[in-house]
């Protein structure tokens with residue numbers, strides 16, 4: 187950052203690039219500029235780096251390297267998964283099952299198909315944000331072509347029962363997609379063991395560059411093979427097995443691979459460190475600030491996620507006041523933070539609109555230190571107290 191210190195606690199919105207990743211990306215912008223489809227040596231060099239990176243990234247989730255398709259983002263991967271399955275399978279059935287707490291990148295393509303006549307089941311969640319595998323199984327019909335349930339929620343950090351969901355999808359021979367953008371590199375994922383057919387991830391949530399993501403597409407399991415059960419949603423020059431044409435962003439992918447290698451090497455240790463910090467923050471706030479409550483599951487949650495509701499005040503004011511103190515947090519999610527509607531995730535776990543409005547998400551990361559957290563503790567109570575004094579909601583309530 188600049189010379190003034192800034193405590194960045196919004197790592198679920200995006201992460202700063204790891205300096206080791208920046209070095210890798212810079213190096214390849216200079217040295218590996220070829221088009222990976224070109225036949226000459228400059229192109230071949232880019233092609234080799236692309237395949238080496240693909241292999242390394244696939245290893246993180248126990249995938250075959252040929253089942254990884256690079257995209258520009260997590261959003262694009264989600265859109266290929268949903269619309270691609272719809273386009274290819276609409277003659278077999280017109281029913282999608284998803285949850286009521288998906289990221290907009292899954293929610294909105296599903297809504298779009300709902301407008302176009304598809305039936306969409308929006309599974310409810312319990313007060314912790316968990317879907318029920320029994321509800322899922324009951325929702326399946328002969329018309330169901332896709333189950334799309336996120337691995338971990340971006341607002342409240344809840345980790346869904348992915349293994350159970352995968353088993354149900356497999357039993358009923360239905361394609362299972364999971365948006366794993368928040369979980370990728372933070373918690374162990376095994377696409378074989380968990381029976382995941384399609385999985386989305388994004389580099390910039392993992393200390394890698396922005397503008398690069400991936401869709402894992404299982405080639406076996408679903409008998410027909412890659413591209414046979416998912417249609418592309420763009421047509422062009424045949425890159426990425428025709429699934430995602432465009433000259434491939436090899437330097438960004440090399441950076442993504444570097445970010446994945448770093449995550450692989452440090453995952454357990456780093457998760458334990460973050461869980462400790464996370465629980466310190468949660469417990470401290472609940473003990474020291476009255477009328478505060480935790481959103482999401484107490485233990486089945488991402489190592490870096492804290493989401494708290496403070497009664498009588500607005501999340502937006504908390505964000506702006508903390509920012510003046512040099513601390514960056516968010517309300518519900520980055521995507522809804524510019525709209526005044528309460529978060530659909532917090533409403534789905536049963537919060538009343540005014541409770542949902544008073545929520546703050548603080549997401550720690552690789553570069554968050556204990557000193558950062560102490561500084562946060564120094565500033566937060568004053569902010570909450572000041573806002574509550576001004577709050578019209580507080581009047582008449584004890």
Ligand SMILES: *Cc1c(COP(=O)(O)O)cnc(C)c1O
Pocket residue numbers: 198199258259260261262289291336338339340365366367368388389390391399
């Ligand atoms: C950030 C995020 C996305 C979108 O990823 P982009 O690469 O920013 O498009 C999708 N799903 C979840 C759960 C996310 O947190």
